[in-house]
Every structure is written in C-alpha cells, then in structure tokens.
Amino acid sequence: MKLGFVGTGAITDAVITGFMKSRSDIDSIVVSPRSQDIAARLAEMFPRVRVGSDNQDVVDSADIVFLAVRPQIAEEVVKELKFREHQQVVSFIAAVPIESLTSWIGVPVTITRTIPLPFVAELRGATAIYPPNDQIAALFSSLGASVPAEDLKQYNLFSAASSLMATYFGLLETSARWLEAEGMPYDQASIFLKRLFGGLSHATDASNEQSFEAMASKFSTKGGLNEQVFAEFKENGGTKALTLALESVLKRIEQR
Template sequence: MKLGFVGTGAITESVVRGLVKAGNDLEGIAVSPRNADVAARLAALHQLIRVARDNQSVVDSSDIVFLAVRPQVANDIVAGLEFHPGQRVVSFVAGLQLEELAEWTRGIPRLCRAIPVPLVADLHGVTAIFPGDSVVTDLAPLT
C-alpha cells in the first residue's frame, strides 16, 4: 500500500514517525514539499519515504491520501487536486465536514475523518476515525 500526505506539519510528522516505528507493510510514503524542513526530516527516517514534487504528485502516487492542511487553506488546496477512483482520503483538517470534502473531491474517493494526536509518533494515544474504515484503522499508529 502507498500512502501520501498533503501538508507537512506536526501531525503529519507524528503520524509518519508512528508508521515507521510500527513497521507497517507499506510500498512507500510520499510527503508534500510544503514544509521543506519537516519533509527532509521525514525522508531521512526511512528509504520508503520520499518528498514529492507537489501535492498532485502525492495524490497520483498514493492509495490513501492524508489531508493535513490548515482549515483556512483546505478548499484551495483540495479543490485543485485530481483524485482517482478507488482512492481513500483521510482528512485531519479540523472542522471540515465530509460533505464539504466530498464536494471538493468531486465524490471520487472514499472519505473519512481522523483525529490523531502527537503521541501517535510513539505508538500511544487513540485516533478517532469516522466513518470507520478497516483499511485505515489497520494502519498502526492509527489504531
């Protein structure tokens, strides 16, 4: 499975660190170049992690796309992306309703929301996921 992260802030860093620690069976993790420092730190963690050229490259190379952008820029970023049938999109965006996200993604991907906490970097804490999606919940540290 290939994962991608649009947005490279503290939550993305925590989740990716947790994914690496958990040893999930992944083919790759693409991170957006938005925050160059965080992206470089993540790429240095593991050979499966790469910094993508742009957000569309993250989407194009991922089975599951995690949206980790600020609410005030989410519409501009997400509406400009082309998602693919069969993809899953997991939103970490605070306050973003799934109905809005479905509009922005033109109803193409399967959607859910998740609320990870920074402790997931060390495989601690609980992540709320709605609606439940077994593929997403099977990814430690999101269990």
C-alpha cells in the same frame, strides 16, 4: 501499500514516524514539499519516504491520501487536486465535514475523518475515526489504538475531548508556579510534577477500572489531602468551569 500526505506539519511528522516504527507493509510514503524542513528530515530518516514534486504528485503516487492542511486553506488546496475514483482519502482537517470534502474533490472517493494526536509518534495515540473504516482503523491501531465513532455526534465529542491537552499542561504550570511562589525552584517543581503525573498516566493505562472516580478513590485516603484538594477544586467551580469549556468547544465544532 502506498501512502501520500498533503501537508507536512507536526501531525504528519508524528503519524509517519509512528508508521515507520510499527508497519512493515508500507511500500512508500510521499510527502508534499510544503514545510520543507520537516519533509526533508523525514525523507532523510526513513528510506521509504520521499518528498513529492508537488501536491498532485502526492495524490498520484498514493493508494491512501492523507489531507493534513489547515482548515483556512483546505478548500483552495483540495480543489486544485485530481483524485482517482474510489481512492481512499483520510482527512486530519479539523471541523471540515465530509460533505464539503466530497464537493471539493468532485469524484467518488472513500473519505474518513480522523483525529491523530501527537503521541502516535510513540505508538501511544488514541485516534478517533469517522465513519468506521476497517482498513483505516487497522492503520491507526498500529499507532496505539483506533476508536471508531458510532456517529458524527460521537466524533465531535472525541474532538472536543482532544482539546483538553492545553488544560492538562496549564494545570501543571499552575501547580509549578504555586510551588515556586512558596519557595521551591521552578526546575525542581517541574521535575517532581512530571514524575507525579507520568506515574498517574502509567497507573491509568495499567488499571482495569473503567471509572475514573474509582481510580481516584484508590489514590485518595478518606479525609486525606488528595480528597481535600479535589473537593475544594470542585466547590470553587473547577469542574463546572471545565464542563462549560467543553460544552463551548463542542458548540463551536458543531457550528462549523
């Protein structure tokens, strides 16, 4: 199997790192020379990775081409490339529909949209895929899990949910700054919160429960402090604000 990556940013870095940890059936990976530092580092770290002379070299050398460029330049980059008929194309490009990519490519290819997250580098990702594609799903399953979307609406919902990462860190930062304001050194607060939330993440992975509400009950004593914080968070508009933000993000995704 020969892979090529047009665009060499943080997600390409994470995906290739994960593939090199998890796959022995990849003969070669060619990356575009853009983002020279990342491309050179990947080629130095992994013997199966080389830096292509340009983006067309990437496409010519690959069975599966991964498009990992910014949406703002996607049309310009893709239209310049010549793809082979029936080549596999995997798009990481946010909010660019398959119809647009098909028009820009101009020859019949198989296009799959995906949402890889940074954790694929540690084989802990959950990558949404649309439309379902067994070969691409198998690739991303080796990076943690692949989650095929049943339709475009579900894929857009996965995309909206993936926007929660900054909010997660914002919750940690707000908590750390509150502890600091109450007299605890920020570094100490940071260590404690990392361990607390890291433990919760592990417990979530290990749980057989499907409902997060059921998981919460296991960590909340009736009338206790955990129950109080969530109740006040909800009463003060926390859950409503989160729901409204997700609805706003979904609307933005669908309008594009």
